[in-house]
Amino acid sequence: MTQAVKLFYRYGFAEKELFRTCAQCFDGLAISAQMLAYTESTVYATLMTAVQEGRPLPFFIDPMTYVFARRIDNLRIDRKIKKSFKQLMSEYGPLIADCAQKGELLPDQFLDPNGKINNSLVLQMAVHVLNFERNKLNTFTTKSSLPKYAKILKRTPPTTQLSPSFLVAPYFYWGSRNDPYYGINLALSRTADSSKGDMQLFAVLCFSKELLVDENVLAEVVKDYAGFDGYLIWVSGLDEESTLHSYILGLRSFIKKLSEYKKPIYSLYGGYLMSILSKFGLSGFCTGICYGAYKDVDAQATTGGGQERYYLPVIHLKRMESNLRLSLSVSANNVGLLCDCDVCDSIKEDLSKSLPMPARGYVDQFFNSLGSRKNSFREHFVRARHQETLAIEKETIPEIVARLKVEALEVDNADPPPALPPPFQNPLTSGHLRDWSLLLS
Numbered sequence: 001m002t003q004a005v006k007l008f009y010r011y012g013f014a015e016k017e018l019f020r021t022c023a024q025c026f027d028g029l030a031i032s033a034q035m036l037a038y039t040e041s042t043v044y045a046t047l048m049t050a051v052q053e054g055r056p057l058p059f060f061i062d063p064m065t066y067v068f069a070r071r072i073d074n075l076r077i078d079r080k081i082k083k084s085f086k087q088l089m090s091e092y093g094p095l096i097a098d099c100a101q102k103g104e105l106l107p108d109q110f111l112d113p114n115g116k117i118n119n120s121l122v123l124q125m126a127v128h129v130l131n132f133e134r135n136k137l138n139t140f141t142t143k144s145s146l147p148k149y150a151k152i153l154k155r156t157p158p159t160t161q162l163s164p165s166f167l168v169a170p171y172f173y174w175g176s177r178n179d180p181y182y183g184i185n186l187a188l189s190r191t192a193d194s195s196k197g198d199m200q201l202f203a204v205l206c207f208s209k210e211l212l213v214d215e216n217v218l219a220e221v222v223k224d225y226a227g228f229d230g231y232l233i234w235v236s237g238l239d240e241e242s243t244l245h246s247y248i249l250g251l252r253s254f255i256k257k258l259s260e261y262k263k264p265i266y267s268l269y270g271g272y273l274m275s276i277l278s279k280f281g282l283s284g285f286c287t288g289i290c291y292g293a294y295k296d297v298d299a300q301a302t303t304g305g306g307q308e309r310y311y312l313p314v315i316h317l318k319r320m321e322s323n324l325r326l327s328l329s330v331s332a333n334n335v336g337l338l339c340d341c342d343v344c345d346s347i348k349e350d351l352s353k354s355l356p357m358p359a360r361g362y363v364d365q366f367f368n369s370l371g372s373r374k375n376s377f378r379e380h381f382v383r384a385r386h387q388e389t390l391a392i393e394k395e396t397i398p399e400i401v402a403r404l405k406v407e408a409l410e411v412d413n414a415d416p417p418p419a420l421p422p423p424f425q426n427p428l429t430s431g432h433l434r435d436w437s438l439l440l441s
């Protein structure tokens with residue numbers, strides 16, 4: 001039996017109630033720096049309420065610095081930089097604040113006239129970012145005069161400080177070891193490490209998936225990054241469902257190698273594949289609730305929203321609710337693929353009082369009911385994911401392989417949905433389950 005894979009959810013305003021009701025289903029929060037910069041009061045209230053209720057939520061802050069070295073237009077919505085990022089830019093010192101007018105950071109800006117990395121500039125950025133992570137929540141408590149938070153503050157012992165579990169070094173994406181940002185990232189990580197004081201500091205390795213097939217380069221990367229308290233990894237754009245087999249194998253061997261340092265390794269994004277990789281040295285991963293299983297560094301900022309997606313445990317992926325309504329309602333056999341977490345079971349129980357299971361309309365009623373209960377899609381996701389991580393913790397590698405094969409067969413044996421025009425796509429696919437099982441054998 002391996003150590004349980006740790007699950008960090010991305011902090012989001014819409015999810016804050018769930019962090020309370022499902023506190024036992026996850027291990028902590030990953031708070032994106034722009035969210036903290038822009039909505040510090042609600043982040044503060046969420047964390048402090050948890051302290052007062054005797055179940056403090058471990059958390060860390062993702063400094064998100066990479067966005068300032070990609071196209072600044074990625075941060076714009078309707079031609080304006082998203083307010084949360086604008087606020088963050090003002091927190092990170094002049095170099096980043098200037099990006100709003102001057103565009104993204106270029107590697108040359110980190111070099112001195114001799115072409116060497118400008119150490120004082122790197123130090124300046126590391127200090128700005130680490131101070132933000134360390135102090136943002138606590139400086140808020142001293143300047144707050146909002147009555148809503150004054151009540152929380154009154155109930156809180158004056159010495160209560162909200163401290164992240166570890167600091168995260170500022171980071172940039174690199175496409176190869178020759179990319180100038182590779183050296184800049186390493187310099188930032190080492191400088192941050194020497195400025196961490198009495199806290200732990202994790203370095204971030206955010207890179208192109210193409211590198212996963214280059215075992216020699218990744219071995220050098222692991223050597224370069226010796227000596228940190230822990231690691232956050234992010235393979236940009238690695239979609240667990242459709243990724244190449246060689247990428248998965250590369251990721252597995254990279255994690256194995258990095259884990260020889262015996263320090264925690266968390267993936268900044270991920271889904272079920274990351275739970276499996278806990279068997280090869282990954283300590284945990286972060287995800288949004290119902291979003292954020294993978295991310296590309298060049299993703300455009302969004303306002304969120306969109307159609308509900310339901311996490312279907314048998315395929316370990318989320319699917320559009322509208323597609324599932326069509327494919328699961330085909331037969332009683334398909335209805336059996338619905339989840340059996342507490343949330344889904346309680347809906348099924350209510351339905352069975354009025355409707356025998358294979359009846360027409362059962363699946364529609366199931367989803368109508370799920371949609372009408374506040375936060376149900378999300379709570380189902382959190383509970384289903386929790387069940388999965390508990391199961392993986394107990395399973396051996398051969399047991400996981402066998403189970404993935406059974407699940408793939410179950411999906412293959414489902415009755416086919418009617419042929420429908422796009423955008424309908426049959427959500428019941430099994431190829432990725434077989435790919436993942438190969439990763440283990």
Ligand SMILES: [Zn+2]
Nearest residue numbers: 339341344380
């Ligand atoms: Zn469920």
